Amino acid sequence: MQKKISTEPYKGVRDFYPRDLAIREYIFKVWSQTVEQFGYERYDASVFEPAELYRSKTSEEIVNEQTYTFIDRGDREVTLRPEMTPTVARMVAGKKRDLVMPLRWYSIPNLFRYERPQRGRLREHWQLNCDLFGSDDTASDVEMVCLADQLLKNFGLTSGEFIIRINDRKEMTEFYASIGLTDPATINILTRLIDRKTKLPLDDFKSELGNIVPEKAEAVLEIINAPDKENEVTKALDRLGLKNVILDRSLARGFDYYTGMVFEIFSSNTELKRALLGGGRYDNLTGLFSDEPVSGVGFGMGDVSLLDLLESTGKLPQIKTGPKLMIIPTDSKLNLDALALARAWHECGIATAVDYRPKALGKRLQDADKRRIPYVMVFGTDEVVKAEYTVKNLTSGESQTGSFEILKNRLVEETEGRQDGLYL
Template identity: 55%
Template structure:
């Protein structure tokens, strides 16, 4: 007589939205990480790291409210402290630099490939845990910082085997949006709501109705101003310098917003041009004021984050 099977068997599947990495999976993951590290280090970037646990207040100040309120894994520890599994790395990096600011020499080029966590609906290109290359340059206020970051993003894509027509880099400037808000006298709370909506524009069908609910009579004027704002001097200079570096697939697209509250200037996103995977893969931008959260003078900064999930989808789509 054999023992009866237990009534409550444990599920062998991983938690929803995360992955197990078997040896064959680790081979691919290691290739992605090694390629990322090799390229950014060739640009002079040095690796750093930090714990996945952060004080929740770090994100309440400058990360998107949607992420903080709806997408973070947050709990209260036994010391009654509110703790969050990091949903992104940039605030942690800013905290680390603020802590050692007087000991650091600028400009500073740092990178990390941490795992980050967000409670959102798992789908193609989006999981609840993923690893993300973060590359950041602190201490350079001129457009050469944006040029370096975008050319680094381009070099990463090419090192993964992409041809220039396999992807395109779309850039914009948060200052264009700021000038429209100022022209229409839109208050800060409505600005934040509008930025959130713009960041999700491609995913929603009733954008105009939602915008009108936020801006009322100014909605139409806002849309007209944004659509007519084709570029600015800053963006044209960046594109010109990138062309000199043989990065010719960069275009101005004023609909590029980036949802985080800390962006202050140029923002960019890298898109897959394949019809089978036509989506934004990763992006970044300038965030000069993040260190002010810690009571310090601001340090100019530009960075981006490239996730392993979207890069894997890109490699698979293009047979690379």
């Protein structure tokens, strides 16, 4: 006998059994419907990208140690995409001449990172990516925050349940200039350190800060701890009715490509520490590919933190999968008749399956109930001869007997009227 192999998935990734997948599809559906209301169009690409796409914008260390990168047999260096921004920049640059601005694009890619799996950080996860290209107006920054806000509201969250933090890289550059800090490389290193601020003990943070800007550490601390004020974006958001917005000078965002507004949204439940989403404005995302600059603003929102939040706040709806009606023939000889009947139900728009197993009727009824299938239709030779059938509602226990025509009208009406859960 052969040694049996494990049924576990690869380390750090998930299997999606029908219930898990239904939840993932629910998330994707809310994402799609919301962003399409704002006029966004969906794109996608392959999970494979040339590794050079990440080499110039990300540090060597990240490409080599935190991504899945390998050499293919054609000697090409391939990376499984760790983020979507370089891909969308490549695609926009590739068809710049045919594309009509402004572009509102979104995607729901699976992304890969090679790191030790931990809560909220998996090796494969899905992310909503939204970008608005070809507009430098503040209104597009404001739109992006409104869209993010609407997404969370469409998952049933109220504005009290999350906080929108805003900052601005240009304004930070001005603050730094005012204390004599103007070297872009130093500011980059400083920004990356500030991005890690909440993850470090305060003393470590201060000592690292002292290493980067030895004589200006206090001045920098004063800037990033400045009390709330307002800027153009927060004023506009206030006018549009968003009250859960704060201007936070300590908000940095890790990526180098941001050049203007940056924002992150957090759950008000401080136990959920990771941002639910984050994004910002970039001046020239396509510089790697061409000299024609394309500016824009965008954000990404992962499925893992969101799912954590929806589960912990009880916001996930009850989602149903599977047939509405299960046909159970009393005798296996009637299995083909059962299939013919199922075909008739399909034509009426009632999702129908047949239990062909030669098991006791009671066992099969029990199984249908266990799966929470709302209706069953049991039939034997008598029913076929008389062309009269019985449909039972497993929730209410009620039964209805009659011709297929009568049952059809009843069931179509009932299933349109009410549903015991959300069918996607």
